[in-house]
Amino acid sequence: MAAGAFMLSWVVLMWLLEAIDGPAGPIVREYGIQPRDLDEVLDIFPAAFLHFGWDHVMANTVPLLIFGFLAAVRGLARFIGVVLVIIVVSGLGVWLTAPDGSNTAGASGVVFGLFGYLLVRGFVERDALDITVGITVLLLYGSILWGVLPTAAGVSWQGHLFGLIGGVLAAFWLRRTPQRRAVRGAPGGIGPSPWS
Template sequence: MAYGPGGAGVRPSRRSRAVTAATFMLAWVALLWLLAAIDSGSGLIVKEYGIQPRDTDELLDVFPAAFLHFGWDHVAANTVPLLIFGFLAALRGMVRFIGVILLIVVTSGAGVWLTAPDGTNTAGASGVVFGLFGYLLVRGFVERDALDITVGVTVLLLYGSILWGVVPTSSGVSWQGHLFGLVGGVLAAFWLRRTPAARAASRQPSGGTGPSPWS
């Protein structure tokens, strides 16, 4: 099937991106719950692969730690914002989204490793949640995209209260992971921003079924 020079060629691309983003995020959240179920009761996995600060053997644990949680309440608290923020961020293409996630995970995990108190063990997807929040918040302004600015402002109005999580107000909560996750998301908005040519191309009708949702 081919599409003419009108606007119809854009719709399949937008639809396929939305389906891909939704499928990816649902699978991600399902993985988090599966890992929580496997580790329920014993807590051995999160104990082994959580981030223990300033231990060089723990540096690589910044990756698995982002997928592990301390019980059902912990994973439940991260599920809805992760789904929403991840879906909105992934709509712009999965390749860039994965780059954003990697930068957030590394920045948040490294920040925890450097600054968390001795003897602590940190895990959870909240660093990614805060990173995606920061990414969505500034992406539109960085790229001068009116739609993304609207998305960022809406996210701020609905979820702005989570910013209290970057200050040390609650014991047992890694404000370091939140803060450095937020920093990672802002950095990702700058470092992985689309060029003006890429933004213009994304608005143009395309032949065939449109650009890949992974672009």
């Protein structure tokens, strides 16, 4: 399945980058997000794939695989749009609000963004299956919401919070139109939503 292959490739890329760079190596030091420096603003994109050590990349791997697969199974083109919205909102949020002298990197902003996207997508699109997915994700992983609070030193709660916001925004900005939902109910489709 394309969604599974895409997410596995993403995770392999993160692990390869960590293997090349090592913990807090020169790549993550160069391409992490350093706040309010105009020369660094485009680093919001590579920073989402870089990590500060194996524990960091391992902590993001499983939720990224699960949330990414659940979001990407609806279509890779739309999923890529969702991820870009999350990276931009999360990255700019970190760039604007992180403490001076900090360096932020990691996929956790994307993880929180995909979590937020899955939570609200079904309600935005009035799709019973996606609502069920969102509720299931909330029941199984809802405790990660504590990560948007400034409770742990050295953890970018800003990236988590703005990632979550980016995921919710993406659910609204990139929602399927009523015409696209109707196509799903056409012969050979996967069936109409009862709330379409």
